[in-house]
Amino acid sequence: MDRSEIDLTAELALLDMDSDERDRLERGVLELLEYFAAMNAVDIRGLEPTTHALQEGNRLRPDDPRTDPSIADDILEQAPDLEDRFIAIPNVL
Numbered sequence: 001m002d003r004s005e006i007d008l009t010a011e012l013a014l015l016d017m018d019s020d021e022r023d024r025l026e027r028g029v030l031e032l033l034e035y036f037a038a039m040n041a042v043d044i045r046g047l048e049p050t051t052h053a054l055q056e057g058n059r060l061r062p063d064d065p066r067t068d069p070s071i072a073d074d075i076l077e078q079a080p081d082l083e084d085r086f087i088a089i090p091n092v093l
Contacts, residue, residue, distance in 0.1 A: 001030065
């Protein structure tokens with residue numbers, strides 16, 4: 001990327017920059033392009049894509065429903081107020 005592309009990009013972005021700012025921006029862009037070139041040189045054949053850099057799998061427990069009806073009965077026995085087989089709570093609104 002040369003100076004004319006920097007100037008055009010700044011103009012399109014409505015940026016008013018002095019020559020020092022343009023120089024810093026040009027150096028920064030060149031550093032980024034060098035970094036991208038180094039990344040592009042890395043052989044990634046055979047690597048599976050990931051959605052997160054530290055993905056190690058699901059850390060949560062399996063979502064297995066418990067079908068033992070005695071658990072629900074135990075919970076309902078502890079509720080202060082019931083309506084049929086539902087726990088009744090005071091109205092909030």
